[in-house]
Amino acid sequence: MSETQSYTPVVAEVTVPAGLARAFELFTVEHAAWLSEGHWLGDERPAAIVFEPTAGGRWYERQPDGTECDWGRVLEWGAPGRLVLAWMLGGDWQFDPDGERASRVEVTFTEVGPDQTVLRLVHTGFEAHGEGGGSVHRGVGSATGWQAYLDALVAFATA
Numbered sequence: 001m002s003e004t005q006s007y008t009p010v011v012a013e014v015t016v017p018a019g020l021a022r023a024f025e026l027f028t029v030e031h032a033a034w035l036s037e038g039h040w041l042g043d044e045r046p047a048a049i050v051f052e053p054t055a056g057g058r059w060y061e062r063q064p065d066g067t068e069c070d071w072g073r074v075l076e077w078g079a080p081g082r083l084v085l086a087w088m089l090g091g092d093w094q095f096d097p098d099g100e101r102a103s104r105v106e107v108t109f110t111e112v113g114p115d116q117t118v119l120r121l122v123h124t125g126f127e128a129h130g131e132g133g134g135s136v137h138r139g140v141g142s143a144t145g146w147q148a149y150l151d152a153l154v155a156f157a158t159a
Contacts, residue, residue: 006127015117036149041089042067059085072087087123100128
């Protein structure tokens, strides 16, 4: 009998120098503008990262030539305070269309001042990726993972 590997959640948090609605917009609409170098699936920096604003919507990148690369699905769209996503990239960083093998990314936005919003991202459920769960967990939890990703958003918002 084999045991299932258990993984701790990966948590990243930043304070965005913007109000609640603007912080949500930066994350969901202007995502490609601040995307960290190399954090895409296509051959070059995407022209857009798209979150279809409804439960069941796609989450994908669109390359400058129009090519689309899926990242996952929108599970919950609670603008402007919450977004829940199915991370459907396996341990090989390729899209896996089987939603049963997806981990979960919950992003919350909490306004703490007129131009201050705490953005907290919690990635869980790595076990769903099977043998690839360790690779996904290490990648998103690394120095170039979610925390660096959100730090790039803050740098963009501050510029």
